[in-house]
Amino acid sequence: MTGFLYGLLWVLxxxxxxxxxxxxxxxxxxxxxxxxxxxxxxSYLDIPLLGCGIRRRAWYLGRNDLFPIPVLSRILQSxxxxxxxxxxxxxxxFDKAISLIQAGKVGVIFPEGGRTHDGHLRPPKAGIGxxxxxxxxxxxPAYIEGTFDxxxxxxxxxxxxxxxxxxxxxxxxxxxxxxDKGEAKRFxxxxxxxxxxxxxxxxxxxVPKGKDDETQTTPTPTTAGARNAE
Numbered sequence: 001m002t003g004f005l006y007g008l009l010w011v012l013x014x015x016x017x018x019x020x021x022x023x024x025x026x027x028x029x030x031x032x033x034x035x036x037x038x039x040x041x042x043s044y045l046d047i048p049l050l051g052c053g054i055r056r057r058a059w060y061l062g063r064n065d066l067f068p069i070p071v072l073s074r075i076l077q078s079x080x081x082x083x084x085x086x087x088x089x090x091x092x093x094f095d096k097a098i099s100l101i102q103a104g105k106v107g108v109i110f111p112e113g114g115r116t117h118d119g120h121l122r123p124p125k126a127g128i129g130x131x132x133x134x135x136x137x138x139x140x141p142a143y144i145e146g147t148f149d150x151x152x153x154x155x156x157x158x159x160x161x162x163x164x165x166x167x168x169x170x171x172x173x174x175x176x177x178x179x180d181k182g183e184a185k186r187f188x189x190x191x192x193x194x195x196x197x198x199x200x201x202x203x204x205x206x207v208p209k210g211k212d213d214e215t216q217t218t219p220t221p222t223t224a225g226a227r228n229a230e
Contacts, residue, residue, distance in 0.1 A: 025053030027167030042148035129188025143202035
């Protein structure tokens, strides 16, 4: 898809978002360079309305079973959808996202691995850390507010509810090449945990507890191993 057509759809979608949901975006992502945007996921509305707040073309990692109709699938892939097989580390999908970010593009990932069914954040998956370790890219946390109320899981028609997308400051993680699988796994978990905490802080919502985490549930972001860009 050409940049002109993508830009036209961006403008139309943003206009519809404002008309239907009084949509607005707060904050922004870096204007140049490869970057990974990480956001919460609650609705089918998340991708188009998150994209309305990104003034650059973006590519989105999403479950491969969301759009099973072949023609629709091809159209969405031309728009920037990268089909991701759930329940595993899909090397093909991740390699595509990594290549795009290394080429200076914007990648988008939903660290929870799927939509929430109750409106609350879910524990993050470690896949985001894999991308960070391979690219060294900054991660911009984002919180999408209102899409769960506008179109929750199981709903067939959206209802009016204001939608706000908040982008946080870029996070930078220091990765050192290692052959130690345990150390790599800890880095992946650290990245995913830090990112989800910043997402929670943007939304002023509880941080989800993971199976290895029995700590606080208030949104107090950690800065260990990460630093915010000024």
